[in-house]
Amino acid sequence: MIDVAIAIAITALAAVNALRWLRVAQREHYLPWSVTRFALRWRWLAFGLGVRGRTSKLAWTRRLRVLAAVSAALYVGFVALWRLVVPWSIGALIEVLLIPVTIDLALVVTAPIERRLATPFVRRATDKLRAVRPTIVAITGSYGKTSTKVVVAHLVAGTKSVSASPASFNNRAGLARAINEGLPAGTNVFVAEMGTYGPGEIAELCAWCPPDIAVITAIGPVHLERFKHEDNIVTAKSEIFATAKTVVLNVDDERLAGVADRIRDRKVVRVSATRSDVDVAVIDGDVFVRGERVGHADKLPTASSNAAAAIAVALELGIAAPDAVARLATAPGAAHRLEATTAPSGVVVLDDTFNSNPAGARLALAALKHAGSPAGRRVLITPGMIELGARQRAENESFATEAGTVVSVIGIVGKTNADALALGAAKTEATVERFRRREDAVAWVRANLGPGDAVLYENDLPDHYQ
Numbered sequence: 001m002i003d004v005a006i007a008i009a010i011t012a013l014a015a016v017n018a019l020r021w022l023r024v025a026q027r028e029h030y031l032p033w034s035v036t037r038f039a040l041r042w043r044w045l046a047f048g049l050g051v052r053g054r055t056s057k058l059a060w061t062r063r064l065r066v067l068a069a070v071s072a073a074l075y076v077g078f079v080a081l082w083r084l085v086v087p088w089s090i091g092a093l094i095e096v097l098l099i100p101v102t103i104d105l106a107l108v109v110t111a112p113i114e115r116r117l118a119t120p121f122v123r124r125a126t127d128k129l130r131a132v133r134p135t136i137v138a139i140t141g142s143y144g145k146t147s148t149k150v151v152v153a154h155l156v157a158g159t160k161s162v163s164a165s166p167a168s169f170n171n172r173a174g175l176a177r178a179i180n181e182g183l184p185a186g187t188n189v190f191v192a193e194m195g196t197y198g199p200g201e202i203a204e205l206c207a208w209c210p211p212d213i214a215v216i217t218a219i220g221p222v223h224l225e226r227f228k229h230e231d232n233i234v235t236a237k238s239e240i241f242a243t244a245k246t247v248v249l250n251v252d253d254e255r256l257a258g259v260a261d262r263i264r265d266r267k268v269v270r271v272s273a274t275r276s277d278v279d280v281a282v283i284d285g286d287v288f289v290r291g292e293r294v295g296h297a298d299k300l301p302t303a304s305s306n307a308a309a310a311i312a313v314a315l316e317l318g319i320a321a322p323d324a325v326a327r328l329a330t331a332p333g334a335a336h337r338l339e340a341t342t343a344p345s346g347v348v349v350l351d352d353t354f355n356s357n358p359a360g361a362r363l364a365l366a367a368l369k370h371a372g373s374p375a376g377r378r379v380l381i382t383p384g385m386i387e388l389g390a391r392q393r394a395e396n397e398s399f400a401t402e403a404g405t406v407v408s409v410i411g412i413v414g415k416t417n418a419d420a421l422a423l424g425a426a427k428t429e430a431t432v433e434r435f436r437r438r439e440d441a442v443a444w445v446r447a448n449l450g451p452g453d454a455v456l457y458e459n460d461l462p463d464h465y466q
Helices: 002-027 034-041 062-083 088-132 145-157 172-182 201-208 230-241 254-262 304-316 321-328 358-369 389-403 418-425 438-448
Strands: 135-140 162-164 189-193 213-216 246-250 267-272 280-283 286-289 292-296 339-342 348-352 378-382 409-413 431-435 454-458
Touching: 002 034, 002 062, 002 088, 034 088, 062 088, 088 172, 088 201, 135 145, 135 201, 135 230, 145 162, 145 189, 145 304, 145 321, 172 189, 172 201, 201 230, 213 230, 213 304, 230 254, 246 254, 246 304, 254 267, 267 304, 280 304, 286 304, 286 321, 292 321, 304 321, 348 358, 358 378, 358 389, 358 454, 378 389, 378 438, 389 418, 409 418, 409 438, 418 431, 431 438
Parallel strands: 135 189, 135 213, 162 189, 213 246, 246 267, 267 280, 348 454, 378 409, 378 454, 409 431
Antiparallel strands: 280 286, 286 292, 339 348
16 A cells, blocks of 8 residues: 555656656757756756746647657556566656656657658648749848848838748748748748758758748857857858858858858858948948948847848848838837837836847847946846857856946846856956846846846746756
8 A cells, every 4th residue: 555655646746747847848849858958957856847837838739748648658658667577666756757758758759740740731831932932031040030030021021022930930840830821922022030950950941941042140159059069050050052042141250251252153142240341231320232331220120230131131132222221220129139128117128038149148238338327227137148068158157257347236047057157247346146036136126226227138048947
């Protein structure tokens, strides 16, 4: 009886733990072995990892239900095998510890099934593209692709019928859905964001969504845990050139400048935010086309290099330069990417909580430096940057040191990068506040800042990070 009671208790614990790890699998886009990677962070037991979640609630989609069923079958199989050699309760206890591995095995098993299930939707999207026949603009990059996509769509919308993939629908399933549900007949231009976690993914997207114009916004240490080296990122992103007749490259990045110099079989448009002797440049709001100043935008909706890439695409699509520059000034920014608002308390809030990276973080600090009143306090709230591989600790330490020259307070959220951020802050005169959750940091800001002060929220990690 005692063994049965223990077994029941352990099975209940396993079920709750499984729900936690299923949520991680869903949040990590069902990538095999991503759950085990996070189990190592949580020391396998997931104490403190919620079932519901703040930033990524468990959604019982068809795919998650299939994954849960396969995981449960594997669980039962493992326990049944162990029961032959060890007491049932001990076998179940072992399985509690191996739930992340079990879910990852289920992800491996279901991956080809999910791929097959998605194929009809991809075929439907392919057929729709052939029927509508829009000019396809494909945009990728380590960062800046969503912002550039939003601006391109706005610049083109003044002259042509344009549709763009929503939010970050940038993988096989997301892009197919964007086309099937959001590409109306008569569309002249389709702007597609394309993302990748490894080689071959963008090449596959281009096989059925072939770009006429391809853009790479930037290369940086984003997803470096998966790519291992930035040269691998360049290679994977360059797959977007497959069918493009025109390639737009940000040559402020030395790697992309090298790529531009090596291309011989298609038109290359070089863009920059630092030099005007390229095809298109945006420098301090001034817009240059082949070295000639063609206008000025008082307020840019995104980084200058992204704006330059968007202008370049618009020109390739036949938009007149004066019209493109005029619309640039009214273009919206992408959500949660350095959005500036003033709270009812008078505090200027810079929301840069989506997909932080070293280059973007520096731009955000520059914006914070000029936010609020000259005498106001400036505060940084951040959990730091992630998926930077071996460079993560050094990048976060450097970021905190640079931030300490701008802000008086650095609020560190969570544990993931806490040590590195604190070490960087210690090299400055900024004080450090520590918060377990982002909500705690927001409460502190509301209680301590007032009119003329400014706060930058840089990144917001999903809560399966500690």
